[in-house]
Structure formats: C-alpha cells, structure tokens
Amino acid sequence: MSAGLILCAVFAASAFDQVFDQGVQAYERGDFPAAIASFERLVSEGVEQEEVFFNLGNAYYRNGQVAPAIANYERAWRLDPGVPYVRENLDRAVGRTERAMSRPQPPAWEQSLFFWHAGLSSGESLGVAGTAWALAWLVLMLRAARPWPYLRGVAVAGFIVAAAFAGSWWIKTHPPRIAVAAEARVPVRYGNRPEETVRFELYEGDRVSIEQMKNGWARVRTADGERGWTEESHLLLVGPPYQLFEVHAESAIPDVGEQMKALGYVSVGAPDNSETQP
Numbered sequence: 001m002s003a004g005l006i007l008c009a010v011f012a013a014s015a016f017d018q019v020f021d022q023g024v025q026a027y028e029r030g031d032f033p034a035a036i037a038s039f040e041r042l043v044s045e046g047v048e049q050e051e052v053f054f055n056l057g058n059a060y061y062r063n064g065q066v067a068p069a070i071a072n073y074e075r076a077w078r079l080d081p082g083v084p085y086v087r088e089n090l091d092r093a094v095g096r097t098e099r100a101m102s103r104p105q106p107p108a109w110e111q112s113l114f115f116w117h118a119g120l121s122s123g124e125s126l127g128v129a130g131t132a133w134a135l136a137w138l139v140l141m142l143r144a145a146r147p148w149p150y151l152r153g154v155a156v157a158g159f160i161v162a163a164a165f166a167g168s169w170w171i172k173t174h175p176p177r178i179a180v181a182a183e184a185r186v187p188v189r190y191g192n193r194p195e196e197t198v199r200f201e202l203y204e205g206d207r208v209s210i211e212q213m214k215n216g217w218a219r220v221r222t223a224d225g226e227r228g229w230t231e232e233s234h235l236l237l238v239g240p241p242y243q244l245f246e247v248h249a250e251s252a253i254p255d256v257g258e259q260m261k262a263l264g265y266v267s268v269g270a271p272d273n274s275e276t277q278p
Contacts, residue, residue: 181236
C-alpha cells in the first residue's frame with residue numbers, strides 16, 4: 001500500500017512539472033494561448049498553487065485578456081497575500097481597466113477587528129493560532145507545578161492570541177465571493193429579469209462581490225456600495241471553486257509585451273520575489 005502511494009505521488013509530481021514547464025516554455029516563446037491552455041489544464045486537475053495562477057494571469061494579460069488576468073492574480077493573491085509581485089501585477093492590470101475600480105471591501109467589523117492580517121496566508125494564521133493555543137496550555141501546566149502569579153495572565157494572553165488568529169484563519173478560508181466583469185460592458189439591473197431597468201454598468205475587469213445567486217443571476221455589490229442584478233454569464237468567478245476560462249487566441253495583442261516591459265511588469269515564473277524586473 002505504501003509503495004503504491006509513493007509511486008502515485010511521484011507520478012503526479014512528474015505530470016505537474018511537465019505541464020507546468022510546457023506552459024512556461026510556451027510563454028517564453030510568445031505562444032500565450034498555448035501557455036494558457038497548459039496552466040488551465042493544471043487548474044482543471046485541481047492544482048491550487050500561487051505560481052500556477054500567477055503565471056496564468058500573466059499569460060492572459062499578454063494575450064490581451066484583462067478580465068481573466070485579474071481573476072487569476074486575485075487567486076494567487078488570496079493564496080499568499082504577502083508576495084509583493086502578485087499584488088504589483090494585479091494593481092497594474094487593474095490600472096489598465098476603464099475605471100481602475102477598487103476591490104469591494106469586507107464588512108466594517110472585519111476591517112476593524114482584523115486590520116492586521118492582510119499580509120498573512122491562511123496557513124500562517126492557523127500556524128500562529130495552533131502555536132499560541134499549545135503554549136497557553138503549557139503555561140497552565142507549568143502554573144499547576146509552580147503557582148507563580150503572572151503565569152495565569154500569560155496563559156490568558158496566549159488564548160486571546162490563539163482566538164484572534166483562529167478568527168483570521170476562518171475568514172481567510174471563507175473569503176467573500178468575488179467576480180470580475182468579463183465583457184466590455186455588463187448591465188446591472190434593478191431585478192433578476194432581462195426586462196428590468198438597467199441601474200448601472202460594469203466595465204471589463206471591474207471587481208464586485210457576489211451577495212446572492214439565483215436562477216442564473218447574481219446580485220453584486222461594487223466598492224462604491226452600488227448593488228444590482230446581472231447574469232452570471234457576464235462574470236468570471238474568482239473562486240474557489242475555480243472556474244476555467246476559454247482561450248481566445250484571436251484577441252492577442254502583438255505589442256502588449258513591450259508595453260508590459262515598459263511598465264516594469266514581472267515576467268513569468270518570478271521565483272524569488274520581491275522586485276519587478278526592468
């Protein structure tokens with residue numbers, strides 16, 4: 001049994017590396033639709049890695065498709081919000097949309113209580129919560145053996161830290177549903193029927209939070225607090241679960257690579273980091 005599991009794990013890793021490398025090679029030779037197909041294949045097989053979403057976002061952007069580029073940068077950012085090059089490319093992609101609309105913010109209570117956790121991943125929050133919880137119990141056990149007066153306060157502080165980071169972990173593992181407008185103009189109506197009056201419009205790449213889904217319609221909210229209904233087919237869901245996007249090779253923009261280089265856009269791979277390339 002154990003040998004079979006090892007073989008399966010090795011095969012899976014090998015298959016991932018092969019498809020990932022195909023995507024990188026296609027990207028480097030300028031075949032962005034092929035790069036998109038490779039990275040989307042990994043997403044379809046359940047791979048949830050920052051590198052895959054980040055490179056997929058780059059490939060979509062270089063192919064002239066800003067909406068799926070933004071959606072995939074959002075995915076990468078959610079997995080690891082502490083990586084600066086993901087946020088930089090996301091900001092640059094949003095900057096190329098019609099209105100450069102901000103992402104809808106979480107509720108006021110969440111912003112007030114958890115203002116400190118923006119740069120943490122869910123794994124980091126869970127790790128701190130577990131460590132603080134274990135240390136608090138160790139302090140209580142030590143106090144049972146040596147009843148020093150300050151140990152109770154240390155234990156209480158440990159439990160408070162554990163609760164705070166556990167709350168952070170829960171929020172990050174239950175993110176708000178964010179979607180990206182997928183078309184040049186997306187009508188948002190007062191109700192969830194085609195004959196309803198259009199209340200306002202979204203532009204390609206605008207991000208909205210989804211408050212409700214019903215019969216193929218979504219009630220959305222913008223960063224400005226505007227609300228209304230639009231058809232789900234007009235939106236790209238950030239997920240999870242992760243939605244796949246079609247490859248439209250005909251939308252490629254030949255000179256977008258030079259434009260991105262001039263903007264300091266990070267290249268595919270970005271293995272280490274921190275700074276955008278010149």
